[in-house]
Amino acid sequence: MIYDHRKVEKKWQERWEKEKLYTPNLTNSKNKFYNLWMFPYPSAEGLHAGHAFASTGSDIYGRFMRMNGMNVFQPFGYDSFGIHSENYAIKINENPNEVVKRTTKHYEEQMRSMGHGYDWTKTVTTSDPDYYKWTQWLFIQMYKKGLAYKNKASVNFCPSCKTVLADEQVVSPSQAGKEPKDKDGKVVKDGKDLKVCERCGTLVLKKDLDQWFFKITDYADRLLEGLNKINWSERVKIAQKAWIGKSEGMIINFEVEGSKDTLSVFTTRPDTLDSATFIAKSSKELDTLEESKEKLGKFTGLYAINPINDRRLPIWETNYVEGSYGTGVIMGVPAYDESDMDFAKKYGIDIVEEDLNEILWKEIKDKGWGEKNTNYHLRDWLVSRQRYWGAPIPMVNCSKCGWQTVSEDELPILLPNISDYKPEGTGKGPLANHPDFYKTKCPKCNSDAIRETDVMDTFVDSSWYFLRYPSVGIENKPFDKEVTKKWLPVDLYFGGAEHSVLHLMYARFVTMVLSDLGLVSFEEPFPKFFAHGLMIKDGAKMSKSRGNVVNPDEYIEKYGADTLRLYVMFMGPMDGDPDFRDTGIEGMQRFTKRVWNLFHKPLIESEIKDQKILYKMHQTIIKVTKDIQEYKYNTAIAAIMEYVNVLTPLDKLNKESLMVLAKLLAPFAPHLTEELWIEILDQKGSVHITNWPRGIESYTKNETITIPVQVNGKLRGQIVVESSKLNSKDEILKLAKEDIKVAKWLKGGKVKKEIFILNKLINFVV
Ligand code: ANZ
Ligand code: ZN
Numbered sequence: 001m002i003y004d005h006r007k008v009e010k011k012w013q014e015r016w017e018k019e020k021l022y023t024p025n026l027t028n029s030k031n032k033f034y035n036l037w038m039f040p041y042p043s044a045e046g047l048h049a050g051h052a053f054a055s056t057g058s059d060i061y062g063r064f065m066r067m068n069g070m071n072v073f074q075p076f077g078y079d080s081f082g083i084h085s086e087n088y089a090i091k092i093n094e095n096p097n098e099v100v101k102r103t104t105k106h107y108e109e110q111m112r113s114m115g116h117g118y119d120w121t122k123t124v125t126t127s128d129p130d131y132y133k134w135t136q137w138l139f140i141q142m143y144k145k146g147l148a149y150k151n152k153a154s155v156n157f158c159p160s161c162k163t164v165l166a167d168e169q170v171v172s173p174s175q176a177g178k179e180p181k182d183k184d185g186k187v188v189k190d191g192k193d194l195k196v197c198e199r200c201g202t203l204v205l206k207k208d209l210d211q212w213f214f215k216i217t218d219y220a221d222r223l224l225e226g227l228n229k230i231n232w233s234e235r236v237k238i239a240q241k242a243w244i245g246k247s248e249g250m251i252i253n254f255e256v257e258g259s260k261d262t263l264s265v266f267t268t269r270p271d272t273l274d275s276a277t278f279i280a281k282s283s284k285e286l287d288t289l290e291e292s293k294e295k296l297g298k299f300t301g302l303y304a305i306n307p308i309n310d311r312r313l314p315i316w317e318t319n320y321v322e323g324s325y326g327t328g329v330i331m332g333v334p335a336y337d338e339s340d341m342d343f344a345k346k347y348g349i350d351i352v353e354e355d356l357n358e359i360l361w362k363e364i365k366d367k368g369w370g371e372k373n374t375n376y377h378l379r380d381w382l383v384s385r386q387r388y389w390g391a392p393i394p395m396v397n398c399s400k401c402g403w404q405t406v407s408e409d410e411l412p413i414l415l416p417n418i419s420d421y422k423p424e425g426t427g428k429g430p431l432a433n434h435p436d437f438y439k440t441k442c443p444k445c446n447s448d449a450i451r452e453t454d455v456m457d458t459f460v461d462s463s464w465y466f467l468r469y470p471s472v473g474i475e476n477k478p479f480d481k482e483v484t485k486k487w488l489p490v491d492l493y494f495g496g497a498e499h500s501v502l503h504l505m506y507a508r509f510v511t512m513v514l515s516d517l518g519l520v521s522f523e524e525p526f527p528k529f530f531a532h533g534l535m536i537k538d539g540a541k542m543s544k545s546r547g548n549v550v551n552p553d554e555y556i557e558k559y560g561a562d563t564l565r566l567y568v569m570f571m572g573p574m575d576g577d578p579d580f581r582d583t584g585i586e587g588m589q590r591f592t593k594r595v596w597n598l599f600h601k602p603l604i605e606s607e608i609k610d611q612k613i614l615y616k617m618h619q620t621i622i623k624v625t626k627d628i629q630e631y632k633y634n635t636a637i638a639a640i641m642e643y644v645n646v647l648t649p650l651d652k653l654n655k656e657s658l659m660v661l662a663k664l665l666a667p668f669a670p671h672l673t674e675e676l677w678i679e680i681l682d683q684k685g686s687v688h689i690t691n692w693p694r695g696i697e698s699y700t701k702n703e704t705i706t707i708p709v710q711v712n713g714k715l716r717g718q719i720v721v722e723s724s725k726l727n728s729k730d731e732i733l734k735l736a737k738e739d740i741k742v743a744k745w746l747k748g749g750k751v752k753k754e755i756f757i758l759n760k761l762i763n764f765v766v
Contacts, residue, residue, distance in 0.1 A: 003596040005560025009671040013115060021686055022117040024071050026470050029486035033070035035062035036466055038495030038503070039077040039124070041084040041458075042103035047110045049550035049580050050535035050542045053568045057532050057633065058494035059116040060569065063667035064628045066117070067692040073487060074117055075469040077124030078104045081132065082458025083161060083199055086389035090422055096389045097417055100127055110553065115561045115670050117688070122472040126461035131468065132391035133412035134478035135461050138510070139383075139394055140405045141517060147215045148383075150403065154284070154323065155382060157207040158197035159183035162425035164211060166382045166457060168243075168502045169198040175498075176201045177541050209427055212384035212393060212454065216509045220244055220376045222523070223508055230524050233531040233575065239500035245377025250361065251327060252370035254279060254304035257312065263304055266326025266375055269336065270364055274354035276313060277344065278332035279304045283317035295320045295339070297347050306331075307369045308360075311352075318343065326375050381506065383457045386429040388421040390455030398442035398449035407443050413451070429453050462503050463510040466490055466525055481519075489522050497531035504529070530631060533577040535568075542580070550580050562669035563589045566637060569668060574631040592672060595644060595665065599680045601653050608654045609758075611725075614699065616646045617660055621695030624664045633668070640664055655681065660693045709736045710763040717741035719762075729756055736762045 016022060024032075037058035040051060059074070066072040080100045089096035104125055111118065124131055142148040156165040160183065173180040173194055178201025180188045188194065188203060195204050216223075224244050227237050249268035256263060263279055286296045296319050303312045313331070320339060321330050334344035335353035344351055357363075364370045384393060392413045394406040406413055416437050421430050431437050431453035442449035464478070470487040471479040495504075504526070511525040534541055537548040555564045567588040571578030608614045620643040627636035643661065647653060659681060666673040666687045677687035709717045717739045721732055733754055736742055742764075749766035756762055 001600060003593065003672070005562065005671070006557075008675045009113075009115060009561055012671045012674045013112060016117075016686070016688075017120065019686075021688060022072075022074065023119045023121050024073050026073065026483055026487060028071065031069060031071045032487055032491070033062070033065045033072045034470075034487050034489070034491045035065065035072055035074040036469075036490045036493050037074075037076075038493070038499065039079050039462070039465065040107065041079045041082065042100060042107050043084040043088045044549075045103065046106050047552060048535075048542055049537075049552050049555075049568065052114060052552040052564060053535045053571075053578065054494065054496065054532050055111065055114065055116060056565045056568055057574045057631065058492075059114075060628065060633055060667040061492060061494070061631070062117055063670065063688060064692065066688060067663065067666065067690060069691070072117070073122075073470065074119060075122045075124070075472075076108075076111060076116075076118040076120070077465060077469070078107060078126065079458065079462050079465070080104055080125050080127040081390050081456075081461050082126075083163065083385070083387065083389070084458070085127075086387060086421075087161065087199060089389070095417070095419070095421060096127075100125075113556050113561055114552070114565065117670070122469050124465050124468050124472060126391075126458070126465065127389070129412045129414060130475070131465075132415075132461065134468065135391045135456060135464070136394040136406070136411050136413060137408060137478055138460070138464060139391075139456065140408060142214055142513065143395070143405050145513065145517065147218065147513060148212060149215065150210060150212050150384075152208060152210050153213075153382075154206050155209050155211055156195075156204045157209070158200065158202050158204055159425065160185070160200045160202035161197055162423035163385050163387050164207070164209060164382060165197060165204065166459070166502075167379050168381075168459075168505070170195050170204050171198050172196070173201060177543060207427075211382055212395075212452075213380040214383050214460075214509070216381045216505075217376060217378055219509050219512055220246065220378050222512055223378075223505065226508060226512075226524055230527050230529070232526075232529040233497065236497055236500045236504065236529065236531050239497075240505060243378065243501040243505065245375075247375045247377070249373060249375065250364060250370045251373040252307075252331065252364060254306065254313065254331070256315070257303040257305060259302075263315070263329050264327045264370075265329045265331045266373060267331055269333070270360045270370070271356045271358055272333045272336045273306065273308050273331070273360055273364070274357060275335045275352050276306055276331040276333050277311070277350040277352050278340075279313050279315045280318045280321050280330050280332050280340075280343070281315065282321040282323035282328045283319060284323065286317065286319035295343050295346065297343060299347075307367070314349065316343075316347070316349075324379065325377065381457075381459075381509070383460055384452075384454035385457055386427060386454055387423050388415075388418070388430040388455065390458060391415070391461065392431065392437075393452040393454050393456055395452040396440055396443060396449045397452065398445065398447065400447060401442055401444045401449075404443045404449070410443075415455070429455060431455070459502055459506050463506040464514075466493075466507070467514075467520070479520075484520060488520065489524060490526050491528065493526040493529045494532060495529070496534065498534070500531075530574070532574050532631075533572075536577050536579045539579070541577075555585060559585055559589050560592070560671070562672045563592050565670075566592065566668050569633040570637045572634055574633060591641060591644070592669065594648065595661070595669075595672065596676070598644065598647055598653065598661075599658055599676045601651065603658070604652050604654045606654070608656055610654075613646065613650075613654065613657055616643055617657055618695045618699035620664065621660060621693045622697070622700055625692070625695060628667065637668060640668075659683075662687055663690060663693050705759060707732070707736075707759070708761055709739060709742050710761065711742060711745040712765060713763060716745045732756070733762065737764075 062072045062074045089099040156170045180194045180196050181202050250270045251264050253262045253264050298317045300315045302315045332340040334341040334351040394413050396404045438451040467479040470483045474480050514520045515523045567585045623639040624636045662673045662677045677683050704720050719735050751764050753765035
């Protein structure tokens with residue numbers, strides 16, 4: 001019989017949905033397991049093989065836990081608001097409202113065709129009013145708690161996306177995976193430390209603009225301390241730590257020569273004070289120069305005095321000192337600091353190297369030159385965007401009362417469907433051209449007032465979506481307290497390490513705020529996070545802009561979802577970066593065929609007697625179990641293949657050996673194994689809710705067994721046999737005959753009969 005994957009996969013997908021196999025009863029949280037994969041941006045026309053890789057990795061774990069008796073909740077959704085979807089819509093010249101309808105539908109079809117165990121009754125689409133209503137509610141809670149404010153600030157601006165960016169969205173060209181471009185789209189070749197837009201790779205400019213911020217800096221210490229309590233991939237924790245950037249040092253005060261002014265600098269190296277040769281202040285003017293790749297300086301004509309040695313230090317203005325970090329002023333120590341060295345060389349400033357002085361910390365304090373001080377690199381989170389495709393910020397500006405929150409029962413403030421949705425880059429978003437949107441009444445005094453026309457950063461949408469899933473369908477609140485208490489926090493969060501400092505930091509922050517508001521009873525939303533690798537094609541990260549995207553659809557059509565799942569999982573460990581090659585998938589198709597054929601051999605109903613098979617079976621169970629727990633799906637599959645190799649030469653197969661095979665393979669190849677389980681092995685319920693097999697530890701060790709040997713019914717000797725060889729009857733009899741004591745009694749006689757009782761006794765009749 002030929003395996004028809006198209007028919008079989010469709011059949012089980014429909015059956016599972018009808019039988020609600022993956023829709024847990026959320027009122028029952030006994031053995032709950034909330035298994036979450038980061039929801040994707042529906043930014044292009046569909047999913048690529050990288051999504052197939054990551055989502056399958058998450059699904060396997062969920063299936064494994066379900067077979068281990070857990071009540072698994074595994075939802076799916078779409079991070080459909082924001083610049084990703086919007087840029088795509090603009091590129092193909094279509095309204096984002098229309099594009100997102102199409103892309104989310106296509107994503108769903110693709111995800112369903114992968115055969116994942118999603119609960120399709122609980123999906124979240126962040127651009128739906130019944131979701132963003134609550135994103136707006138969240139903004140209001142932030143504002144009421146004093147954690148949202150509007151302020152003029154020097155902010156990052158992408159001239160190509162025509163919007164401001166959060167600090168976290170400004171990255172190096174290699175992090176963006178793009179060649180750096182200037183504002184006219186020309187590739188920039190030279191320059192180190194380039195800062196580009198995460199989305200498009202364009203060099204970021206600085207602009208002074210009035211923007212909304214969330215005060216994440218208030219939570220810096222808690223975000224740092226919380227890292228000690230959670231089980232996350234180490235590299236992600238390190239990235240968060242570095243981003244928060246807690247830095248302990250001193251503020252040292254320098255008198256300005258000929259004036260009463262002092263200049264305060266922040267330094268982590270007071271021990272180098274003796275070698276300081278200049279002072280540098282951040283300069284607004286130099287800083288806002290476009291494409292500030294180089295260190296620029298301007299001498300102010302003033303000098304400061306180094307308190308430790310009275311050296312005169314020229315005061316410079318420069319763009320390499322950040323205005324918003326520390327005091328915005330540094331002491332330049334070229335002998336010990338590379339940046340200062342560059343600058344000093346360029347402008348002919350003295351370079352002096354004195355010995356380091358460890359006691360300076362105390363001396364500086366005792367002499368009153370300075371104080372201990374702690375700084376953080378973390379900045380407040382810039383959440384407003386001058387774009388169209390996002391949740392409108394629910395604030396109203398009244399000329400009499402100032403900023404007011406929209407009343408909560410007025411939510412959602414609907415995003416109007418407009419045709420002029422493209423950003424103009426004027427510092428205002430497209431909604432600012434729509435009086436019917438922004439003209440309103442003040443919620444407090446009812447006089448004429450104006451709505452905020454900026455929309456929210458998409459990272460606000462994704463900062464709380466995991467709270468919504470279990471409460472989908474509940475209309476009068478963002479998340480139900482009881483359901484949340486039962487199902488959260490998330491038990492396993494699966495996602496890309498590229499979100500280390502963006503989404504993962506914001507979600508932790510928002511959860512801490514909600515916990516402070518008494519709305520949730522935990523601080524960390526993701527006690528366990530696993531960072532999967534990124535799929536590579538032809539040596540480069542798979543991405544639309546590189547044109548090396550593999551569409552899983554054609555592979556599912558040709559080889560089936562199970563073969564594709566097995567193939568992408570077999571490519572390498574889950575935290576590696578596997579390289580997709582067309583040729584590999586055919587080998588995997590041969591493997592699924594071999595498994596299929598194996599189940600069509602004659603079955604033996606009785607228990608397994610063949611020790612070799614028994615050993616291999618238990619060893620495989622133990623290996624696969626351990627590997628899945630460690631996300632080493634590739635070696636788990638390799639172990640299953642070995643087991644199949646051992647079974648293949650047999651003419652008849654024990655049913656038990658095949659039942660175990662079906663179970664072990666079920667998380668990886670859910671359709672094939674379901675077909676085999678129900679149609680061939682004739683089992684009643686789904687393989688996906690049977691019990692995971694238990695491996696018996698003793699079979700993994702090469703134990704020895706002592707067997708007594710009789711001659712004519714009298715005990716004459718004994719032999720020691722490795723238990724894995726117990727079923728090799730001829731070998732054991734040979735061993736018995738060669739035993740010196742036994743051989744003595746056999747000598748001269750002729751063996752008429754050999755009695756062999758497995759594991760127990762050998763008797764030679766002579
Ligand atoms: C003298 C010195 C000597 C420094 C030396 C470093 C090495 P972190 O660890 O990141 O906090 N600095 C202080 N404020 C700055 C600003 N606004 N913009 C740019 N650089 C600034 O780094 C603290 C160090 O970065 C400070 O210690 C200061 O340089 C510089 F061998 O002071 B140091
Ligand atoms: Zn008013």
